[in-house]
Amino acid sequence: MNPDVLIVGGGVVGAACAQALATEGCRVTLLEAEGLGGGATAAAMGHLVALDGSDAELALCRLGQARWNALAPDLGAALELDPCGTLWVAADEEEMALVKPRCEAYRAAGIEAELLDARALHEAEPHLAPHLPGGMRVPGDSVIYPPAGARLLAEAAQRAGARILTGIRVASLEPHGLRLADGTALSAGCVVLAAGSASKALIPRLPLVRRKGHLAITERRPGFLHHQLVELGYLKSAHGSDTDSVAFNLQPRPNGQLLLGSSRQFGDEAPDIRTTLLRRMIEQALSYVPDLAQVSVVRAWTGFRPITPDHRPLIGPLPGHPGVLLACGHEGLGITTAPATAELIAAEVLGRKPAIDPAPYLPSRFPELAHA
Amino acid sequence: MPRVIVDGRPVDVAEGALLVAALGLPPVACRSLSGEPRGPLCGMGQCFECRVQLEGREVLACLTPAREGMEVRRG
Numbered sequence: 001m002n003p004d005v006l007i008v009g010g011g012v013v014g015a016a017c018a019q020a021l022a023t024e025g026c027r028v029t030l031l032e033a034e035g036l037g038g039g040a041t042a043a044a045m046g047h048l049v050a051l052d053g054s055d056a057e058l059a060l061c062r063l064g065q066a067r068w069n070a071l072a073p074d075l076g077a078a079l080e081l082d083p084c085g086t087l088w089v090a091a092d093e094e095e096m097a098l099v100k101p102r103c104e105a106y107r108a109a110g111i112e113a114e115l116l117d118a119r120a121l122h123e124a125e126p127h128l129a130p131h132l133p134g135g136m137r138v139p140g141d142s143v144i145y146p147p148a149g150a151r152l153l154a155e156a157a158q159r160a161g162a163r164i165l166t167g168i169r170v171a172s173l174e175p176h177g178l179r180l181a182d183g184t185a186l187s188a189g190c191v192v193l194a195a196g197s198a199s200k201a202l203i204p205r206l207p208l209v210r211r212k213g214h215l216a217i218t219e220r221r222p223g224f225l226h227h228q229l230v231e232l233g234y235l236k237s238a239h240g241s242d243t244d245s246v247a248f249n250l251q252p253r254p255n256g257q258l259l260l261g262s263s264r265q266f267g268d269e270a271p272d273i274r275t276t277l278l279r280r281m282i283e284q285a286l287s288y289v290p291d292l293a294q295v296s297v298v299r300a301w302t303g304f305r306p307i308t309p310d311h312r313p314l315i316g317p318l319p320g321h322p323g324v325l326l327a328c329g330h331e332g333l334g335i336t337t338a339p340a341t342a343e344l345i346a347a348e349v350l351g352r353k354p355a356i357d358p359a360p361y362l363p364s365r366f367p368e369l370a371h372a
Numbered sequence: 373m374p375r376v377i378v379d380g381r382p383v384d385v386a387e388g389a390l391l392v393a394a395l396g397l398p399p400v401a402c403r404s405l406s407g408e409p410r411g412p413l414c415g416m417g418q419c420f421e422c423r424v425q426l427e428g429r430e431v432l433a434c435l436t437p438a439r440e441g442m443e444v445r446r447g
Contacts, residue, residue, distance in 0.1 A: 219423060219430045220447075255405050296430045298420040 003189025003323075005349060006031065006178055008170050008202070011041040012150040012338040013327050014194035018157035018164065019071075020342035021192075024350055028162035029186070030154065031178075033169045033198070037150030040196045043213055043303020044335045045251055045261050046146040047228055049086055050111050050138060051333060052102075053235055056312055056360030058109060060337045063356050067339030068144065075152040079144050080254050086141040087116075087124060087227035088234075089132060089248070089288060095232045096133040102232075103136050113138050125226060127291045135232065143228055143251055146335050153338075170195075173202045176323060190349050193318075194327040196334075197306035203318065207366050208329050210304040212271075214263040214278050216297045222256030224295070231288065234262075243267065246281045248288050258295065260285055262332070271302050307331045308366075315344045315361035319370055325349070326363050376442040391433035391444060392422055401433050402447035423447065 005021050007014045010032025018030045048065050052058045072081045090096040099115055106113035114137040116124060121134045154164045169181035177187035193199040197210045231248040249261035263277050278300055285292055306329050308314060313334075314326040325348060327341050344361065347354035363369045373384045376394045385393040392399055392412050399411040401422040412422035412434045422433040425445040433444075 294429065296423075298423070 003349065004187075005029070005190045005192060006186055006188040007192045007194055008178070009039075009193070009195035009198070009328075010036040010150065010154060010164065010166060011039050011194065011196060012037065012044075012146055012153065012335055013196075013330060013341050014192070015150045015153035015157065016338040016342035017192050017194055017327055017345050018162045019153045019160065020339070020346040021349060022157045022160035022162035024346050026190075026349065028157060029188070030157065030162060030164045031168040031170055031180075032164075032166045033195075035166055036154050036164070037147035039198070040303060040305045040330070040334060041146045041150050043215065043301075043305060044146045044332065045215065045249065045259055046080075046144045046149070046335050047086070047230075047249075047251065048142045048144060048336045049228075049230075049333075050106070050141060051235070051336070052105065052109070053311065054360075057333070059356050060313075060340045060361070061333065062109075062111070063340035063343060064337040065140065065142075067343065068142075068336075071153075071156075071339060074156060075149070078148050079152055080148060081142055081144050082252070082254055083139075083142045084252060085137055085139040085227050087121075087135055087137050087229050088232050089121070089128065089135040089229055090232045091132070091288075093133055098232065099134060099136050106136075106138065111138065112140055125229065127224060127289050128229075129288055129290050132288065137227070141228065143253075144335065145253075149335065149338075170202065173321070173324065188323075190323050190325065192325045192327050192345055192349075196328055196330075197304060199306075199326065199328040205368050206314070206326070206328070207309055207368060208306045208314075209266065210269070211307050211331070212263075212265040212268045212302055212304055213261070213332070214273065214281060214300060214302050216260045216278065216281070216300040217253070218258040218260065218292075218295045218297050220256035221258060221295055224256070224291075225250065225252040225258060228252070229288065231284075244277060246277065246284050248284045250285060250289060250292075257298075258292075260297070271304075273300050273302060305331050305334075310365075313337065313341065313361055314363045314366075314369075315341050316348055316358055316363055319364050374438050374440040374442075376438050376440075376444055378444045379446055385438045389438050391424065391426075391431070391436045391438050391442070394438055394444065395422070395424070395433060395446070399433075400446060
């Protein structure tokens with residue numbers, strides 16, 4: 001018989017786990033302290049991207065992309081899945097020299113990738129600055145609206161029999177279950193911690209820190225942009241450990257708005273907008289797309305993303321706590337990798353072979369988690 | 373009394389008034405994607421519901437003084 005499963009956290013990862021487990025016949029209860037799709041999910045751009053920071057990162061991304069594409073018809077139009085592809089933009093000739101090997105690496109991994117010279121780049125995106133030398137187009141990438149993704153996955157889980165409870169705060173992890181803030185004890189065969197950096201409140205030794213990010217969204221300019229644009233140097237910022245960094249990331253939303261990222265900060269625990277960083281982010285964007293100066297930003301906000309020391313998420317059993325699985329620490333890739341995480345969790349819960357090798361994401365790779 | 377042009381029609385507003393004063397009662401500045409009318413809510417530049425096009429740029433009607441001859445388009 002399949003075990004009962006309690007999932008802590010109703011972000012995109014928890015919701016994806018609920019959907020996968022309920023669909024495979026588990027009795028699932030998901031507990032969310034606030035609302036579905038808040039937290040790091042609401043601080044995400046929703047870029048479903050094949051990111052090649054490492055083989056493990058790429059494998060999780062590709063499985064995530066494939067699962068989203070398979071889920072999309074059931075989840076419906078509110079997911080706002082837009083197969084716009086990614087255009088990686090080189091800032092100068094030095095970066096342009098890196099495009100060819102990167103294209104070849106993508107193709108070797110079986111991912112369609114196209115090298116664009118300056119002319120092809122400006123044909124693809126006429127608003128890019130004239131001096132930009134070229135880039136790489138990855139047509140298989142796409143974009144969704146993350147909070148809707150979490151909500152739609154939770155609703156799909158519900159249709160498959162899961163209970164989705166919001167406004168429920170978990171106080172502690174107990175043998176064979178959980179205790180809620182109101183004192184209620186819940187028991188289950190299995191507990192999945194998918195509460196992002198809040199998972200640390202239940203297991204203080206988790207190697208997770210929060211990194212703050214800013215986002216801004218503009219007025220509607222339909223047709224202004226056709227691809228998700230990312231600067232080629234993005235990985236440097238995404239995986240760097242500088243205190244503050246910004247990387248150009250601009251996305252067309254289906255309603256014509258443009259979503260602008262991205263910033264990364266350690267050690268700033270306040271949700272306030274830092275205008276100096278927002279200005280750096282906007283100046284970086286203007287250096288790639290000068291015409292953005294004519295487009296108004298209508299909102300800016302911040303959020304926190306949970307990161308691990310090696311930038312890979314924690315997915316799998318927590319040593320010393322039988323029946324407790326981690327599904328947290330997805331940093332800025334949680335939207336892309338949520339359904340892949342759900343696949344690894346479902347395989348572990350049901351004792352079947354997962355679609356990809358789970359080893360690179362196992363919590364036991366960290367010494368502080370390897371022993372109870 | 374400055375006269376501004378809103379969607380091609382002249383509207384007179386009081387000296388020193390902001391553009392919101394030219395948007396009618398109830399004031400309508402733009403429309404949501406589903407076509408619902410939107411207008412000034414906060415009146416202090418926070419809610420962005422009073423966006424209008426002024427000479428090709430989007431401005432907030434609640435923060436923009438009305439001046440003689442301004443041409444405003446509502447979205």
